[in-house]
Amino acid sequence: MSADTGDLQRRVSEHLARIYPSHDSTALTQRALAAMALEPDAPAPQPHRNLWDQRDAVLITYGDSIVSEGERPLRTLHRVLDKHIGAAVNSVHILPFFPYSSDDGFSVIDYLSVNQSLGEWEDITALSEDYRLMSDLVLNHASSRGHWFENFKQREHPGKDYFAEANPVDDLSQVVRPRSSPLLTPVQTAEGVRHVWCTFSPDQVDLNFANPELLLEFVHIISQYLERGVRLFRMDAVAFLWKVPGTPCVHLPETHEIIKLLRTLIEHHTPDAVIITETNVPNRENLTYFGNANEAHAIYNFSLPPLLLYTLVSGDCRHLKTWLMSMPPAQAGTAYLNFLASHDGIGLRPLEGLLSPQEQEQLLSCMQRFGGKVSMRQAALDHLKPYEINISLFDAMQGTIDGGSDQWQEQRFICAHTIMLALEGIPALYIHSLLATGNDYKRLEHTGQNRSINRHIWDAEMLEAELADDNSRHPRVLRSLLELLTLRQRQTAFHPNATQFTLHLGTSVFAFWRQSIDRRQSIFCLANITSKPQRMSLADINLIGTDRWWDLLSGDEFGELDAGLELAPYQVAWLSNLEGGVDQ
Template sequence: MTQPLRDKLVAMLDVVYPALDCQFLADQLLSTMGLEPDMPPPPAHQNNWDESDIILITYADTVQKEGQKPLVTLRQFLNDCLSDTISAVHILPFFPYSSDDGFSVMDYLAVNESHGSWEDIEAIAREYKLMADLVINHMSARSRWFENFKKRVDPGKDYFFQGNPRDDLSAVVRPRTSPLLTPVQTDDGERYVWCTFSEDQVDLNFANPQVLIEFAAIIRYYLERGVLLFRLDAVAFLWKEPGTPCIHLQQTHELIKILRLLIEHYSPDAVIITETNVPNRENLTYFGNANEAHVIYNFSLPPLLINTLVTGDCRHLKTWLMSMPPAQLGTTYLNFIASHDGVGMRPTDGLLDEEEKQHLINAMESFGGKVSYRRTSDGRDQPYEINISLYDALKGTVEGGADHWQLQRFICAHTIMLALEGIPAFYMHSLLASENDLERMENTGRLRSINRSQWEIDKLETELENPLSHHSKAYHELTRLIDIRRRQSAFHPNATQFTLHLGLQLFGFWRQSMRRDQSIFCIHNISDEVQQVPLSSINLIGTDHWQDLISGMTIDDQSGTITLKPYQCVWLSNRD
């Protein structure tokens, strides 16, 4: 017999709040979400995605038009240029904010007036699956809640986590070099607030259950306005206990389960995605037992794939791929190779050695990239992320420097991403092959601005219509590859995947559809030299007709070889 929703919720709450009346708290949460206590659960292990799903990641104001709200311009660009290419759009924080390009939220229930309105958001949500950030770990120091914290009144009085400078905080895992505790003058004296990311981003206090209730109300508000995919920003840091690393604590995992339980009972089609930019093994824990995140970011993919293509050696990428467990049904990976943030280096821990990391950093700096750092528990500053546009990250090789293979290398990277197990996500500036925006970085003083350009839509459309422009070449080839991918059942996010062993310059894997009616051998030359692929090494079934979905080439002699130019890729399929 199925356990009632309320009973499940109470059991989870007891783990987080053992000293509280969790039955009363469960009733508050269910009332806030508008849920009945005995609601049946959604179908178990349900895949809310298929091979046609492609996510676009963009800021609300990445494309602009004079005299028009950016959300209106964005919708126009999506409908004119990407309506047959993407199924979902992740609009990065579109709320009023005070810093960090949106991730220091001042009001969770408002749309930034300079971007547009809730009506604009809802219009996009009617045409595409909408993914929004739930910036759940911290809030702006200029928010009303924090102003109330300083005045010592509600709502907000006890909404922010406070620390004590005398506590032993040496074990706390930090993603930044800024001070962890910030002194704040309040109406009843000086208090120290916990700031994982910056003094303008004050960590919320989930030890106060009223904060959880507030977020249940925020989640319901988003659901009512069409949000279907929830990105839990920086969620790994949610629960704090001095004397511990304050990352990945059990209460954090339990809170994710609680949010998932509430969200999927409200909308069985909704999806939770955890944003945990951490080493690979730690990242995998956010699947739980298929009861935490529906989807986790493949954070190790961007640095490993870039490293593969600039070294011409796929050893580490292949080792990583072989170690990745197949996601259970109802869960999957989100594959990306560029985002609004930099290329994370922590996800390479245990995958690249220190010398290899430094060689990669040196290459990226030679291509115009910058490096930001984090503070370790022993006081050392370690590289945290590389800030660079993906197009410029693939400008050349570690040994040879910049070369003429940049575009081919860039297309190869995305071809690999499109074929891997999971849902592909394209950052707008990768789809457009934007270059390093050094001027914007200098103007803002923030390294991440190097990959957060803004396009004037008329100029962008001119570039995309110019056949000689690298923006046009990249955009048209990537949208062509996406169109091919979306029609292949073997590219379902949960389809079978096996790694192929073809040497260090050929990265390959095999995908098979869940109905076993299609196989695709995905083979990629990740070097700047011509490579020969003996077809005998990939065991094509002799009775099937094989064709490269990318070029249209047919395989007439299965005992022969195929020749791959530098960075050329093939998707050999037994079904057109």
């Protein structure tokens, strides 16, 4: 029996005592362990397990991003992934697949059912057998049309005390808002009018985690997801979880403690499960969700998408280099989740302190010229501030800040992904990036929601026709990205926790060095982020002269280190001391 046997009960009790100091933590612990189907003396998992390596990559998609008449969308998705994506990714994030009332799934009506318009639990389980399955855990809020909220209005259990309330006279002036809608919504209940907290929309009513019964409810929900094959948990909007009037109501200590508790329970139940926090906030705040390697296993690298976008449309990598140098290496057992696009917009709060207001305005104006929209949030003193850019990533790359649209759109787009795939962390790619989907103006007009511009729904037959057309950009981009993903899998220097150092080759070439954990492989990533050719000497990047070097992307070999290297517009080189990489 492990020396750590019995540690679980103690750890859970300590977490709960910090969250609910006025409650009986011993009784709550027993109920939490029962809800998770865990024995009090369950042995602790080994610390810093090998949860990922360079072969890991995540595909982000809605369950109905691809549809075919007469077929469940989840089955259509599975079929298309098997045919066109294959082993290039090993993990799939199915965005909320539950019954919902708004926000394309993020206003959950029933956490334990699959939306019938998508399929059934057997379809979810089938996906989990072929891919590492990632699911959203929508913790902060639930639908105003769900059973819980109906019970809240009737003042019945379960649900009566499941939702956060406030008095309009409370001091809410410091509350951090991601939206411009009213924070409080009046609701008629069986006991009179109550004002419920709505961080995101009146249909997404914030949950009351000050009530331990709600937390226990979610512990049970998590256990059910694990039983259904979920191995990666995206904790949606978790930063806003705990509310205390008179504070910003974001990143509060109780929120961090709840994440620690859920990690403790999850890793004891399923040691290879992973928690990923989704906190679209300034960079320094985002980093706090690693805790002391005891909160999130991985955090979304939110500053990367807007910074890399700015770099490529401005042709200047100064800010990207400064940011990269400031990023601490992820501790053992933790990792960054790198992404460039998702179902949401490109967040602007993660740019705070990284770009000047003038540079942010330049970026916004450029994206609007390329067909994008800008969503706003409520700031202090009732001012509205830009919150995110809504645009497909492919269309965001169609030109530059100064020159407008140009002929380099595909090259710029591939360049962005080639950089992202080489960075420290686990890569995640949105399905509409893999397919080079453009802005969906019809869907935007139909829903009136800015985010719809980047939530296209492909007809499977139309998609197949596009992918069979050699003159179409869609198969070209897909082939390029799949080749990069497959090549990446053989590079131990691209392990998510391999060493990374920023290089300084001016403002037109963004460069960094990766070295494998066993130090056998080094890769120098050199990216021309401009529309002009860039020439450099290999001696400038301190290659080891006794080694032979290959560009993994072009196949070129470099024997003379005093030779020059010329990068075409938006070309990237992966210079490795191992030809082709390492056989797995």
